[in-house]
Amino acid sequence: MPEHDHFGAKQKPLVVFAGRSNVGKSSTIRALTGKKVRIGKSPGSTTREYMVDFGPITIVDIPGFGFMSGTSKQKIEETKTSIIQNLENWAERIMLAVLVVDLSLFSELVKRWEGRGEIPIDIEFYTFLSEITKRVIVVANKRDKLRKREVVSEIEYLRFKLREAVVEREPTIVPISASKKKNISTLKSLIEESLADGGITLKL
Numbered sequence: 001m002p003e004h005d006h007f008g009a010k011q012k013p014l015v016v017f018a019g020r021s022n023v024g025k026s027s028t029i030r031a032l033t034g035k036k037v038r039i040g041k042s043p044g045s046t047t048r049e050y051m052v053d054f055g056p057i058t059i060v061d062i063p064g065f066g067f068m069s070g071t072s073k074q075k076i077e078e079t080k081t082s083i084i085q086n087l088e089n090w091a092e093r094i095m096l097a098v099l100v101v102d103l104s105l106f107s108e109l110v111k112r113w114e115g116r117g118e119i120p121i122d123i124e125f126y127t128f129l130s131e132i133t134k135r136v137i138v139v140a141n142k143r144d145k146l147r148k149r150e151v152v153s154e155i156e157y158l159r160f161k162l163r164e165a166v167v168e169r170e171p172t173i174v175p176i177s178a179s180k181k182k183n184i185s186t187l188k189s190l191i192e193e194s195l196a197d198g199g200i201t202l203k204l
């Protein structure tokens, strides 16, 4: 891996935000940094990797995978393949991966995929991210769409599925509402701690 890009600028460590389309990756980045990343009404609003320079790190807004309105199954597969390839190429630079899931849809989607005999895409990505980087935070977004009691049981289910997928690691999960700016400070602290563990000082 080159230490510098072809302009001679030092390449910063990456914090990548990945997740299915429309789960709120861009909204989460905006809530954390105040940067005006593109937020969409329909899935597929982030169509390519978008890099945001932020102090000692570069934040990467990854396009959503899975369903996107007006997109063929083949195109969806191609997008997924290209996302995986890019992440693999960056693996050594990735200091932290943040997987964003929509807590209000998670268990329903998992049951649907498992019912078809397929590995749910959120779980597949969690496993993949855990293989390429040692620091993964799972953001359970859109908690505002659930009642308090449902949040607790859905988080429990999410934790169970993540543990089952990657047995050697205790998952780090944080329920937030990106658009309503709820629990963002907890997520900020977790990201700061995680980066500190990698030797990077960042104040979000």
Ligand SMILES: Nc1nc2c(ncn2[C@@H]2O[C@H](COP(=O)(O)OP(=O)(O)OP(=O)(O)O)[C@@H](O)[C@H]2O)c(=O)[nH]1
Pocket: 019, 020, 021, 022, 023, 024, 025, 026, 027, 028, 038, 039, 040, 041, 042, 043, 044, 045, 046, 047, 062, 063, 064, 065, 141, 142, 143, 144, 145, 176, 177, 178, 179, 180
């Ligand atoms: N209710 C609710 N809606 C949210 C929350 N976070 C994001 N949204 C909405 O979800 C939609 C998608 O948000 P984005 O941030 O664009 O999602 P994304 O994951 O970046 O989507 P792609 O770029 O298409 O993959 C927007 O309409 C947001 O306003 C949340 O915490 N609660």
Ligand SMILES: [Mg+2]
Pocket: 025, 026, 027, 038, 039, 040, 045, 046, 061, 063, 064
């Ligand atoms: Mg986006």
